[in-house]
Amino acid sequence: MRYSGWRVxxxxxxxxxxxxxxxSDPEPKDHYDIVIVGGxxxxxxxxxxxxxxxxxxxxxxxxxxxxxxxxxxxxTTIIRSNYLLDGNEPFYELSLKLWEGLEQDFxxxxxxxxxxxxxxxxxxxxxxxxxxxxxAMILNGSDAELLDTDGVRAMYPFFNFDNARFPxxxxxxxxxxxxxxxDAVAWGYARGADMRGVDIIQNCEVTGxxxxxxxxxxxxxxxxxxxxxxxxxxxxxxxxxxxxxAGMRLPIESHVLQAFVSEGLKPLIDGVITFGAGHFYVxxxxxxxxxxxxxxxxYNTYAQRGNLPVVEDVIESGMALxxxxxxxxxxxxxGGIMDMSMDGSxxxxxxxxxxLYFNGGWCYGxxxxxxxxxxxxxxxxxxxxxxxxxxxxxxxxxxxxxxxDEKGQGAQPNLH
Amino acid sequence: MIIDHPLLGPRDAQEFVYLGDADLxxxxxxxxxxxxxxxxxxxxxxxxxxGVHRELWYHEQGDRSWLVVTRDTLTHEISKVExxxxxxxxxxxxx
Numbered sequence: 334m335r336y337s338g339w340r341v342x343x344x345x346x347x348x349x350x351x352x353x354x355x356x357s358d359p360e361p362k363d364h365y366d367i368v369i370v371g372g373x374x375x376x377x378x379x380x381x382x383x384x385x386x387x388x389x390x391x392x393x394x395x396x397x398x399x400x401x402x403x404x405x406x407x408x409t410t411i412i413r414s415n416y417l418l419d420g421n422e423p424f425y426e427l428s429l430k431l432w433e434g435l436e437q438d439f440x441x442x443x444x445x446x447x448x449x450x451x452x453x454x455x456x457x458x459x460x461x462x463x464x465x466x467x468x469a470m471i472l473n474g475s476d477a478e479l480l481d482t483d484g485v486r487a488m489y490p491f492f493n494f495d496n497a498r499f500p501x502x503x504x505x506x507x508x509x510x511x512x513x514x515x516d517a518v519a520w521g522y523a524r525g526a527d528m529r530g531v532d533i534i535q536n537c538e539v540t541g542x543x544x545x546x547x548x549x550x551x552x553x554x555x556x557x558x559x560x561x562x563x564x565x566x567x568x569x570x571x572x573x574x575x576x577x578x579a580g581m582r583l584p585i586e587s588h589v590l591q592a593f594v595s596e597g598l599k600p601l602i603d604g605v606i607t608f609g610a611g612h613f614y615v616x617x618x619x620x621x622x623x624x625x626x627x628x629x630x631x632y633n634t635y636a637q638r639g640n641l642p643v644v645e646d647v648i649e650s651g652m653a654l655x656x657x658x659x660x661x662x663x664x665x666x667x668g669g670i671m672d673m674s675m676d677g678s679x680x681x682x683x684x685x686x687x688x689l690y691f692n693g694g695w696c697y698g699x700x701x702x703x704x705x706x707x708x709x710x711x712x713x714x715x716x717x718x719x720x721x722x723x724x725x726x727x728x729x730x731x732x733x734x735x736x737x738d739e740k741g742q743g744a745q746p747n748l749h
Numbered sequence: 750m751i752i753d754h755p756l757l758g759p760r761d762a763q764e765f766v767y768l769g770d771a772d773l774x775x776x777x778x779x780x781x782x783x784x785x786x787x788x789x790x791x792x793x794x795x796x797x798x799x800g801v802h803r804e805l806w807y808h809e810q811g812d813r814s815w816l817v818v819t820r821d822t823l824t825h826e827i828s829k830v831e832x833x834x835x836x837x838x839x840x841x842x843x844x
Contacts, residue, residue: 573797582794586769587822632767634822635799640750642763675793731793744792747767 336440355520356527361534364560365393367714368552370539370575371568372396374405374515374700375692377522377533378707379567379714381439384529386708387715392531393561394523395554397538401519404570407637407669408700409592409624411605411616413450413510414475417466420725420737421678422473427722428705429475429509435704441521443513444619449604450510451480451488453654455499459609463505470507478506489606493656499610510605512616518703542579548687549579565690565714567706570670571635572693579686583693584675584731586746588629589668590697591639593647595661597621606654613650622664625651629671629697631747639668671697677749678737681710681719681726690714691728696749752818753830757811764810770795771803771817774837799823805833 334340334353344351367383369376372394383389394400414429416422436443454460460479467477481503482494494501523533534556541553542564551560568575573583598621607614615625627647630639644666651658674680674694679702681692692710695702709723719726725737731744742748750762777787799822806816815833820826 571799573795574799582790582796584793584795586795586797587799632762632820633769633797633802633804634825636823636825640762640825642761732789746769 336442355524356533359532359534361393361395361537361554361556361559362532364391364551365532366391366561367393367563367565368559368561369394370552370564370566371403372400372523372533372535373403373567373569374401374519374522374703375569375695375706375710376565376567377401377519377526378703379565379692379710380531380533381522381526381529382708382711383715384526384531387711389711389715390530392526393559394526394531394533395537395539395552395559396533396535397555399535400523400533401516403568404669404671404699405515405519405703407592407667408515409614409616409626410512410515410618410700411450411510411614412445412513412701413507413605415450415452415466415470415477415505415507415510416739417469418737418739420735421739422469422475423722424705424709424726425702426473426475427708428702431704431708432513433509435518435521439521439525441517441524443517443521445511445513447509447511448616450507450607451485451504451604452507452607453485453504453609454502455610456502460503463503467505476507476509478508480504480506488604489602491657492654496653499653504609512605512618513700515700522707539575540578542686542689544579544686544689547685549689561688563688563690563714565692565710567692567710569672569693569695569699572672572691576684576691579684579689581684584728585672585694586633587635588631588671588673588747589634589636589639590626590629590671591643591647591666591668592624592626593644593666594618594664595623595625596664598623598661608650608654611646611650611653613647613654615651615655623658623661629673629747630668635670637668637670671695671699673746673749675731675744675746676736676738677740677742677746679706679726680728681706681713681723682728683713684728750825750827752806752816752827754808754811754814754816755830755832756814757808760808760811762806764808765806765816766809768805768807771805771833771836772796773805774817774833801828
């Protein structure tokens with residue numbers, strides 16, 4: 334069923350009796366050409382593009398719980414293309430371009446809102462870094478504007494500009510960045526994939542891989558064995574646990590990132606803002622809640638909840654930037670498990686097992702990458718070659734010295 | 750989280766800096782034939798278990814000792830805290 338304004342009106346006039354489920358609930362078949370492990374944003378996007386752009390058929394997405402119940406449902410919904418390094422920026426620019434056409438492409442309202450992202454700077458050195466980053470973005474087809482203090486003041490007069498320790502000296506504005514309704518991304522991709530014949534199989538946990546003579550033959554699941562010519566894993570947050578079943582150790586640690594929502598407020602913040610002197614970013618949802626977050630909790634964990642010191646740190650940073658937040662009550666907080674990689678950049682690559690592919694290590698940047706991750710992973714699965722903007726995301730890059738270390742922190746995952 | 754420091758008693762985890770898997774104290778032999786591979790695995794690969802994890806914490810805001818903390822990554826429950834010094838000595842290393 335195609336969604337449109339006319340359909341909404343027609344259904345409204347006929348008692349909403351014509352709506353059909355957005356995706357079906359098929360029984361797993363014995364064998365598929367391609368099995369995607371993980372029914373999150375990236376897995377569903379991969380299946381969607383495999384069917385739509387790469388002409389593949391007989392595809393299944395296996396999800397241990399319900400689709401979209403992992404990190405695509407537990408993020409701060411920000412999309413952006415403001416990376417510095419050559420290995421990253423063309424990829425994220427492709428992602429942002431896909432976001433821009435996504436709703437028309439998969440005929441689903443994902444509420445893509447390009448409301449602009451402002452990264453604040455507080456010193457001359459930060460301004461230099463912002464200028465360099467902005468130039469790198471422009472060179473890769475993205476957009477960037479360097480604002481001075483007055484430029485920032487015109488946008489957000491309520492900042493604490495004269496903070497004694499971290500005065501606001503300007504900011505890098507990325508107008509095409511913004512936010513998206515995150516659940517709708519998973520649902521839109523799922524519906525689009527289902528319409529093109531992809532089997533989306535929920536409550537189907539992969540418990541092992543059947544590998545013979547260095548080649549993957551299929552996956553063992555909680556709903557029986559499923560054969561597959563190719564298996565693509567996309568389970569960021571649980572990557573180490575799943576790939577361990579194939580005998581692999583990954584350059585990844587799992588960490589928890591917390592995020593928070595305030596009570597609903599009248600319109601206050603119309604874009605996305607990041608504080609440059611601490612780790613704090615904030616936007617306002619369409620329901621009016623301020624959505625904000627900061628650092629990860631710094632220790633390995635698989636618990637989807639964090640500890641109080643980080644809550645305090647995030648809110649202190651928020652207060653330093655926007656003193657008015659002191660009157661706002663926090664409604665809820667949550668934690669999502671991140672694949673923190675050794676250089677802060679992701680992987681989209683084949684593995685040492687023939688037919689087994691890996692997508693993960695998204696750190697806390699997985700949501701914005703969803704369309705390009707799916708597109709490039711589909712390219713790799715369908716053609717056997719990496720997409721041209723994802724050639725740097727190799728699993729062996731630490732061995733060869735080709736790290737993509739945006740922050741220059743070295744092999745210390747909790748610092749990226 | 751509260752870390753029960755072997756010398757100082759219970760301390761708030763905020764006083765500590767986290768490094769990572771306690772295997773990081775087992776630096777490979779740089780003169781071995783397979784040193785390049787061993788250092789790659791040592792530096793970049795992690796077991797990253799869901800469950801019991803032995804890990805290094807540094808008491809930066811305290812006595813500056815390194816601790817090996819045994820903690821469950823699913824519940825955050827800490828079951829054992831040792832001085833990294835003692836762990837290394839038990840392996841026959843150090844002075």
